[in-house]
Amino acid sequence: MTQLKVLICGGGIAGHALAFWLSKLNHDVTVVERFPSLRTTGLQIDLRGAGIEVMKRMGLEEAFRARSVDEQGLKVVDSSDRTWAYFKANKTGKGLQSFTSDFEILRGDLCQLIYDATDDRAKYMFGTTIERYEEKNDCIEVLFSDGHTDRFDLLVGADGQGSRTRKTMVGPETVDPIHYxxxxxxxxxxxxxxxxxxxxxxxxxxxxxxxxxxxxxxxxxxxxxxxxxxxxxxxxxxxxxxxxxxxxxxxxxxxxxxxxxxxxxxxxxxxxxxxxxxxxxxGVVKMDSWSSGRVVLVGDAAYCPSASTGMGTTSGIVGAYILAGEIGKYCGGTGAKEDLPVALKAYDDRFRPFMDQVQHGIVESAPLWQKxxxxxxxxxxxxxxxxxxxxxLKLNVLGRFILREAVKDWNLPDYEEMVHGRRE
Missing domain, CATH: 3.30.9 (D-Amino Acid Oxidase; Chain A, domain 2)
Structure with missing residues (x-):
């Protein structure tokens, strides 16, 4: 199998998840992160729908539950602390999650879990940023903040809602596709x-x-x-x-x-x-394409749905799984580098129907969100x-009408060889 040399910009959840899967496929993966060490800060996040299944396919369910936050539900209270409404967590394993998911965890704990599970298969450059990059015919050349340069087959922007990689990719003549x-x-x-x-x-x-x-x-x-x-x-x-x-x-x-x-x-x-x-x-990030040449975006950098949807972490972890899966599908043979554009297009084609539903109507209804x-x-x-x-009336109004877990007519791809390894 021909290895791809991949640089992931951003050591958040999407970046770590992508490093996990690509390194499992035996690609040469480097993660560059501006923080001086692994970022284990951040408050409570959750997984929903397909995000739960991807986490299970990573083999992390037991470790996740060991570190999970045992939140029982959400109380709506007034200034006297009187409870007006209570939305209990759905811990049945069936149907939509409520405001509180059955899979709640602190952001830093999930980052640590995925980082540990990568098992030193990926290289990490902490306290470092990308100064600039230049796309060549057969590679992408990157200058780092410490002064050294290196060449890669693929650059992945996993650097969040305000992604510098995205801004460079779309160019100064294009308005940054973020809608506040x-x-x-x-x-x-x-x-x-x-x-x-x-x-x-x-x-x-x-x-x-x-x-x-x-x-x-x-x-x-x-x-x-x-x-x-x-x-x-x-x-x-x-x-x-x-x-x-x-x-x-x-x-x-x-x-x-x-x-x-x-x-x-x-x-x-x-x-x-x-x-x-x-x-x-x-803000919501909406783009017509998540890649250009040898640069591709994942997570909030590509399709941030905003915290209002409850789907930010799920979108990032599922998107990373699909990007890695399509690279594994099309770039596993001798023509790995030549087939990279096909894999990036397949990633877009596979995952965009999911994100279209998650983001549907949010930008257009921004005035309502403000109220x-x-x-x-x-x-x-x-x-x-x-x-x-x-x-x-036991109506799950938050899960059904506010949060965006209910994605219809879309199935999570299997990628059997990536998840379970090649069968002899």
């Missing part, structure tokens, strides 16, 4: 020992002014906090703050949530002291009542 939704979310943890009577339920509180707070517990001593805002004034304030870095973003979020009620005072104190704060402007949290106390009361009715 007018929502911001900040993520951080606060110290909060579990109290008597508390469980591992997430709590969602909505405050007037299109503000919401989600709190989730992942261990006995800490809580995760997600501050979500929308609306023109908030967006303009946070866009301006982004230019000043984390300190200014923290200050802006604290100002926006001042006096929001519920546990805000405790949360804002934790915000000020947090060392893991991150603020994200929600998902009411601006007034009356609007919040109506929303809470509607969610209470949904709970009484």
């Amino acid at each position: 939704l007018g929502l911001y979310i900040s993520y951080f943890t606060i110290p909060r020992p579990i109290r008597e009577g508390e469980g591992y339920e997430a709590k969602l509180y909505t405050a007037p002014g299109r503000r919401s707070i989600l709190m989730r517990r992942h261990n006995q001593t800490q809580m995760q906090v997600y501050l979500q805002v929308s609306g023109k004034d908030h967006s303009e304030r946070l866009m301006k703050a982004h230019k000043g870095g984390v300190t200014e973003e923290k200050k802006a979020m604290a100002e926006i949530f001042q006096g929001a009620g519920w546990h805000t005072e405790e949360i804002l104190k934790g915000l000020e002291e947090s060392q893991d704060f991150y603020c994200e402007r929600l 998902v949290f009411p601006s007034s106390s009356v609007g919040i009361a109506i929303l809470n009542c509607l969610l209470a009715i949904a709970t009484i």
Whole structure:
């Protein structure tokens, strides 16, 4: 079998998953990551639908469950902490997941699991970035930030929603294909020992002014906090703050949530002291093609569906599986390098119907997403009542109408040789 020499830019979940599969196919894989070591930070993520099956095919189910977060469901509460609605996690193994999936885990734990499972088959260059690359007739030449150059058969951009690889690939004359939704979310943890009577339920509180707070517990001593805002004034304030870095973003979020009620005072104190704060402007990446020449994109860099769909991690891990599978299918013989364009097109053809459904209508309905949290106390009361009715009727409104797990008329490819190895 002819080896491909592959460079993956980005050591996130999609990048690690692709390195796992390509190295299993015995390709020569290098991952370049700007962080000085493996990034094991990040809050809670989940897998849904096809993402669960891919994780199982990686042989990671037992290890995943050993590190999983045992969240039982989501409570919708008011400023007095009264529960209006409760959406229980679906742990039956059948049907759509609820807000809480049966496969919840901290981002860093999943990165570590996949990294460990790659079993030193891939090389990692930490604390390094790509300065520039140039496509030649028979390779792609890359200059790294440490000054050295190398040649590869394929460059994969797995560097997230704001991908530099994507921007270089599409060129300066093309508008970057990211569509912002007018929502911001900040993520951080606060110290909060579990109290008597508390469980591992997430709590969602909505405050007037299109503000919401989600709190989730992942261990006995800490809580995760997600501050979500929308609306023109908030967006303009946070866009301006982004230019000043984390300190200014923290200050802006604290100002926006001042006096929001519920546990805000405790949360804002934790915000000020947090060392893991991150603020994200929600966006959707939509492209006509995920590759150009010897450059291909995977995960959020290619088709970020936004956190609002609940499908970001699943899309990244399934996309990596299909990209590797098509490379294994078309580039396993003596003509591996010559058949690479065929494999990249097959990846697009196979996976695009999945992503079209996940992303369907999100960009077009951006004005509605900006109003998902009411601006007034009356609007919040109506929303809470509607969610209470949904709970009484046992309607999975979040899983069915908000999250995008239900992909129809699409089947996950098998790639038997990649998953199980070649049969003699």
